[in-house]
Amino acid sequence: MLQDIVDLKGIAVRIGDTPILRNLTLSVAPGEVVGLIGSNGSGKTTLLRVVATLLPPSEGDGTVLGAPLRGTGEERYAVRPRIGLIGHVPGLYPNLTLEENIAFIARMRGIPVSEVPLVLDRVGLGLARGRKAAHCSHGMQRRAEFARLVLTKPDLLLLDEAHAGLDPQAADLVAALVAGARSRGGAALVVSHEHARIAPLVDRFVELRAGAVADTEWSRT
């Protein structure tokens, strides 16, 4: 039996005295896409950061891509390049052009820079490649982030409101990214307020309420 890509048990996160996540247990199997829904402040973004191994939990344990969330950390560092995260704020360098941003990522990962123009064309940024990220619209910045994920092909996709403010063509790119991860035997966690918008992408929804998985967890089918 294949090991779950995400396997969290009793996770709690506190910032100061404030509990953000409480006794959260969640597993995501290979090939599975889970929609995370919940109101503002329910802990969705914090959960994604825990799964991305960027935020250590205060309590509980678990593994992501086989690496323990707690412990010395070497395995955690090793799996990070297999995780692709799109957060609320674009991870771009505003003074670099879109092409320079993606070429920087390619060089840092040892991917041939010759792939960069192809990837930018694929996400619809071929004509805007020379534009500084700071001078791009929110939608274009999002597309540049999709280009990063197309280039790096992560096994675990974490998308935090990736659909927000996107036109239908860009939304199709999200679907393609999710399908790509699924076909590689990976998995995805997709956060959205608009649960109808991500319903066609996901296998099941998990609703967070006040930092914990609410009773309502249901399958798409």
Next chain:
Amino acid sequence: MPSFWRQAIELGRKDLRTEVRSGEVLMITVPFGAAALMLIPLAVGTDAPLLERIGPGMYWSVVLLFGVLVTVRQSAVEGQAQEDLLGLLGVDAAARFAGRAGANFLLLLLFEALLAPVALALYDTDPAGFWWLLAVIPLVAAGLSLLGTLAASIARSVASSTLVPLIVVPLAVPMLLAATQITEGLRIQATILGWLLLLVVMDLLLAVAGVLSARPLQEATR
């Protein structure tokens, strides 16, 4: 994954490119540094011997104070999203430190080189032992860049940028003393090797501290 040095070079190149685009060092920090050097003669008057004597000290003080701004700038303009990006790219924390310190070193070298003629002109200081100064200027730039990069990492890990001057200034005092004493020693033809050694040792210690603390500080930032 690319090697440690490949990563460090790419990171440094990215920082330098960003700096060239914003032009903050050339357009803001250098003119302000030059203005600071100009204020002292205005304050003490046209006492030429006095200006000549205090010139090197003023130059190094301005390099220290304004150099800190150069070194912490890149860290200040990058946020959590860029931090997460580098983390998930699997970039070695020590390579990040080396890349940023390297870029800061080049910017500080430029800063020092542009301010030196201003100091020479305003203070009419005799550039005695010019060839020795060619060694001192990079040593100070290296020390300040390592110190500033390390201080910015520490401040970021505790989410308090106000800590930077509190960390930098006391640790930069030996560098300021050494640089000033070397310049003075060259002028009066006294021995400077002890002070030169102090600069080298400080640079080495800061490099080791920066590399060893890079990963713990990076993880604490999250």
